[in-house]
């Protein structure tokens with residue numbers, strides 16, 4: 370059985386998690402670490418016993434000949450770095466979201482197709498142990514036929530939350546609902562509908578956004594519908610963070626604290642509260658041994674499942690479950706949500722105009738791209754608050 374060679378491009382927080390998990394998995398081996406800041410690849414290399422440390426990504430790929438290159442960098446760098454890495458004809462995984470608009474995601478997919486390699490997008494929530502438990506119940510018909518999917522972020526500023534957390538939620542929603550056919554959305558800033566002047570660069574280099582509260586209604590195949598809430602809460606609240614599947618015979622719910630099954634389609638508190646059954650999380654066979662090698666191994670099971678799925682996908686010569694195809698569709702939905710909220714119309718997907726709809730909206734009213742904003746959340750929120758009056 371082949372051991373896949375992996376190189377990591379970007380060695381800070383997410384790169385460290387990715388490198389630890391790839392190094393711990395029995396079928397993957399980290400052969401190269403690259404960061405513009407040498408001390409980052411050095412300390413990670415020292416921890417994991419990886420000798421190949423680089424500051425130049427092309428040099429790393431030439432010297433280490435990886436099968437997969439992971440790209441855990443700031444969002445605005447995902448597509449530019451993915452394109453550079455793909456030139457080498459290697460498989461990639463790129464952090465979420467896949468790109469800042471559809472022009473970017475299209476160019477990444479075209480390059481991957483030209484080179485005959487895979488793109489996977491790091492939407493590990495679709496694969497983590499609770500999601501596996503949900504999938505098992507769902508596939509065994511426990512909730513009957515799917516009717517509706519509800520999802521909510523954990524309270525970030527709406528448009529930013531959509532790029533930062535909505536990307537995960539949507540990728541999980543399309544797992545069950547299939548590809549979204551159309552979107553209708555509302556976005557408000559301090560309670561009034563957004564205008565072109567409310568379009569802003571997001572914190573953390575997460576593209577162009579608008580709205581502190583965003584609510585989207587999604588139409589999936591077979592009459593299934595969904596709602597996605599990205600509402601700005603006073604402080605982030607993991608308990609707001611949830612996905613729920615409503616079927617003809619029951620419901621499945623999961624958030625960061627677990628996953629539950631209700632064997633009834635409707636919630637009647639006095640009859641149903643004690644009928645919610647907590648599910649058992651599911652791990653890959655090799656996880657227990659591997660987790661011993663990962664500092665804080667228990668919390669990295671989603672990343673571990675993501676690697677496990679890459680190994681299986683490459684072995685079986687099929688796309689990763691969180692493929693670029695799925696990742697691009699997530700960006701189609703996000704752009705559809707912004708477009709619908711801006712223009713007040715239903716948006717059919719996939720859209721033929723691939724330009725960022727909020728930038729197009731501004732252009733049509735004679736405005737250029739919005740002025741730069743701070744990258745750090747707290748400073749960004751202060752500046753946004755000033756702007757909102």
Ligand SMILES: NC(=O)c1ccc[n+]([C@@H]2O[C@H](COP(=O)([O-])OP(=O)(O)OC[C@H]3O[C@@H](n4cnc5c(N)ncnc54)[C@H](O)[C@@H]3O)[C@@H](O)[C@H]2O)c1
Pocket residue numbers: 378379380381382383384403404405406409424425426441442443444446450464465466491492493533
């Ligand atoms: N999947 C998840 O659950 C999850 C959770 C949190 C964050 N994220 C995503 O992770 C990303 C942020 O990760 P982070 O906080 O570790 O990022 P970061 O920006 O702090 O670190 C990126 C590292 O990459 C290096 N780098 C950038 N360009 C480079 C280049 N050309 N060559 C070599 N090195 C380069 C930087 O020096 C830096 O050390 C974001 O995309 C975010 O959306 C995902």
